[in-house]
Amino acid sequence: MPVLNSVYRHREAGHLLTDLDAYREAGGFRALSSAVADMEPDDLLYVFHRSGLRGRGGAGFPMGRKASFLPKDSRLAKYVVCNADESEPGTFKDREIMEMNPFQLIEGITLAGYAIGAERGYIYIRGEYEHQARILDEAIRQARAAGYIGRGILRSQVDFDVTLYRGAGAYICGEETGLLESLEGKRGQPRLKPPFPAVAGLYSSPTLINNVETLSALPPIVERGADWYAALGPEKSPGTKIFSVSGHVQRPGNYEVILGETTLRELIELAGGVREGRRVKAVWVGGSSVPVLGEQHLDTPLDYESLNAVGTFLGSGGCIVMDDSGCIVRSTLRLATFYRHESCGKCSPCREGTTWMEKILQRIVDGEGRIEDIELLESLFGRISGKVLCALADGAVAPIKSALHMFRDDFVRAAEQGAPRPDPMLPATAAS
Amino acid sequence: MNAEQLRAYLEPIRGEYAEARSLILPALKYAQTEKGHLTREDLDAVAGATGFSRAYVESVASFYDRLYLRPVGTRVVSVCVTLSCMLRGADEVWEHLCDREGLDPHHGGTSEDGRVTIQEAQCLGYCDRAPCVQVDAEETSGPLTPEDAARLVDELREAPAPEHYWR
């Protein structure tokens, strides 16, 4: 197992950094101080670019390139928006950062804001994270009082302030244009693209949107240099990634690994592995919106390219493990229900398609399926996926389509005789 | 809540947004802290304080799971039923709570005494503590056995109502 040089200061320090002094002691705000004092915005953009950091929210788009898409000559205000609407099933890494290390996010968003010439950043946090929102509220207050954000940050000419915006319960607000709509006080229904947010985002102004984990990676990158970061892991997927491991593992939790240097099997082992006598049956490695993997894929290295090569995506790094006690048909139905519930209703194929897929799977699980339902489902995938204006429908189809492909026998059996409910893996001890 | 109270709440943050429309969601969330759900009067007040029509305000509110347009219990208990929690016994927790509160296991609902609402939730981001249960939007607990969850509900029932409802 590689020895990890963590990108996130609370992990390196091994304790909470919710207090400004603690964060400073752990090296916090050194990057921002030196950037504001010694670097031009363009230098900073170049550092982001050279680091090779890719967006950690799910799409994996190179962060530096995304920031470079913002027009330099625009007379409009620019904004940086942090996507803290962490809602992808199986994903809880951003929660940890905000809970334990909120200042690193604040420092990160401020670095991004300075680099693109924004004067305000918004952190859009999901409504269910009220606890984390309060921690962030307090951190923002402390950071402002200490002059790290606000007018003339660190006694410079740079103005940048941060606003925390609370969502109210809608997965689709994690989609970047759905998020912008919600932040503008509308129903969080994604926008037609183009224009992309870099050109016309929040209030139709150029906007950079990045995930919590992405923005939080910026301070160490600025402090230690782009080359340090770029040297971690493979060339196209450098850096570390926090994987949230859950499901049928004995030590569910967040595990930060250097990309490319750890296999899926090793990650599951880090999380305690499956129970004695059980084998891994299915893994949704990048949250639930990605094609499912099977036991045969366990030796795949965890990085963007290697996962693409086996037909799935690194996604958000929400790694859900199901062992052979689980029922793939029921698990798939559970995800179908999730997407039906969260479809915003704007595009007809997604709104109607997620509803229909759930109904078919429900019938199969209930023992009311028909063998032709499998073909019916298969014929629907292409009518939903890729036919809509955001990625939710693709995310809804991917786990169903891949499960049908990889575990066809299970679905055929269920279509013939239903899918009985297996026993869950119960928690070992009661919560304190 | 009335428009005056909402204006007072919004005044300090008004300058943080280029367009007043952005104030609607904060206003709705704040208005809800008073009674735990939004009444017609609350929606009217949000409309008045932000300058948008009450129909528009209602349409925004209805989009979000955690804004309640009908009365709910003193505490709202959300049982996460998404995949990670399901694999760790969420359905058992859910069914146990519904059964104890005499609620339809398909929909959940509010207990007869009005003290708790049991509702299904989609992934709450606490999969490391699966199966988990959230009380309003404030406290999330897990892992819980069905009996742990029942104890939690019993404690809530005994506890005084919160001063403000952040759900």
Add this chain to the structure above:
Amino acid sequence: MGDYAPVDLTVDNQVTFELNGRPVSAPPGTMLVDACFAHGVEVPVFCYEPRLGPPIGACRMCLVEVEGMRGLQTACSTPVQQDMVVRTDSVAAKDAQDGVLELLLANHPLDCPVCDKGGECPLQDRTYRFGPGRTRFIERKRHFPKPLELSTRIALDRERCIHCFRCVRFSQDVAQDGQLTMQERGAAQEITTFTGDPYEGRFTGNVIDLCPVGALTSIPYRFVARPWDIADTPTVCGVCPVGCNTEMSLREGRVMRVTGRANPNYAHEEGWLCDTGRWGYDSVDAPDRLVAPVVRDATGERTTDIEDAVLAAALVLRTEGRPVGILLGPSASVEEGAIALDLADAGALQGARVARLGIPGAALAGLRALPGAQLSDLDLADLVVVVGGDPGAQQPVAELRIRKARRFGAAVVTVGTRPHALEALDESVRTVPGALAEALAAVTSRIAEAARPVVLWDEADLAVEPEAAEALAAAVGGNPGALQLELGQDVNGAGLRALGIPAAGVLEALVAGELGALLTVHADPLEGPGGGVWDAALAEADIPVVAVATHAGRLTAGADVVLPALTHWEAEGTLVSMNGRAQRVRTGGRGPGEAAAGWELLVALAHRLGRPPAYRTAASAFRHASERHPGLGGITYDDMDAGGVPLPPAAGPVPGEGAPRAAAGEGLPLVVTRHVHGGPVAARSAALAATRWVGTLQLGAATAARLGLASGDGVRLTSPHGSATLPVQVEEGWPEEVAFAPLGAAGYPVEAVLPPDRGAVRVVLDRVAAGVAA
């Protein structure tokens, strides 16, 4: 309705691209759906509606293949590009269309046989053309109790809704009434107002035209007729001077419904209608509709047939020596006006004095002579100035175009005395009666500096403030890029002016005792401004009256001969819109009982009087008029076609009319508004009963307090011309020391205190003991 935006394929510098294997071209920026349609290729759409603003790409019906682009593209949001290769008929595109329709139909009820939209339903049509032949959906469909009454006029069937967002976008973005919204999320979404509220506004019916399925239907039209047993006639609305293009559905000669007509007049009012224009047609069957001629003579009063009545009228109009006065109402057609002039000129009633009921416009000649705008010019304006008036009340659909101009980025400044809906749109300058010229000083420099300003001005308000009219004319005239658009008061005021018919002369002759008889055509002077003055003059003169009228009124109640006439939903004719566009009112319909077209009755009179004119049809009457009156520009029915023709600007003031008199009397200045939603059509419509605008006297809060008046109190208004009693309505934030009231309210109370020329007036207010019901 037009789902696609018109594309001008004649402009220079088009981009060339390949469409289904053939080279075609379109102007840059054209959306692919529109370019395809212009080239005869229909790409099906549901959510796309160019009149609603930028595309939203929600229904996904218009997916097409564009070579080199990943996946399929929504043709509604993809602009044409040079050398792009587009396939709308490839296997992938066809499968996508089939797929979207299959999914849309999954939850759509198959109740077409009992659905009002059946037979004219885009979803039905497109399913036949592009969709699957069978359903694979065996589950229970989404179920809602049905239908819901969104208002007294609109039914909502939520099961049929395909969530295209058109109605919601209309309400939010076009009408901006904020009322109709989408609630809930995903498949649970539904169209609704604020829970429990009806959808009430001035333009609500447009959502019915916009709905591509049978989710929103007209309650007055519900189960009335099927597409295959109605005939559609393109015509224009005769309710207000905007002259909206409409489609009238007739069955057995009776009007069954009116809908907006987008083409070919997309450019003018875009196919939008106000609710009065859409639903007011049931006023043709109002209880006070005149269905049989009435003759009152020495033998008493008798209901008779047309022949007998025309004979009686001819007898009455044969005056010895003294001329007949012919009075044309604000909605009399060009043909009726022209025939009246013929009668007076060398015809059967030689020497007759002809006048129109309207506002003498001597002060307006300068403005009217300046380059005029069509409503479509507002789209390109950088500055829109609205001077006086209340467009939303008086010329409703103009308001939608002003809102659109604002959406397109124009600054919109209102200057005037009346608080109205457009004041909040952008900037507003309030003034008081008599001070309009000073208030205009705030905008004249902006008009001079703007690149493409359009100035909309209210006929009534400018007519009484000649200085303001002059200043405004100077400002508009001083900028070669500026256009003016008159917000007229009378349905066909512009048409009658084009014939040179003055808003003066008959009353004066009547008062002077010169007239031998009075012939009115769609005119009841007793119910109009100065009704009391007319009443006294008629009583004094004691001459016989022949009334050509559609509905009973004060004049017909005592007229010697009443000839029942057809309305604009029934009779042919020509109306000239407020901005000078001559348009054909078509028919195919018939009226109730003995009613006949007003122009036909005038021709019949001429025959009976022994001097038959040379024309027998409306078309030939118009051709004759067009040859005689240069104001009509020599046009014919064929020229007007379906879209209308702008008439040449007036060469000068109408001879024989001056300006309305300046304010007389004591007390508060009175500001009146001719409210389309409260006028004679709305008042007689059962469909519009719930939203009828009720006449009240509106006062600012301080003024009301000073006078000791509260909302609901009765107040008597007294001017030198007459008096009236109205309930008080106190309005917070309204200008103080000014009284506001509507024209056209039940019983026409306010008209009585105005002078006949609708000049400025002051009123003394006295509280009356008992309250007056609103």
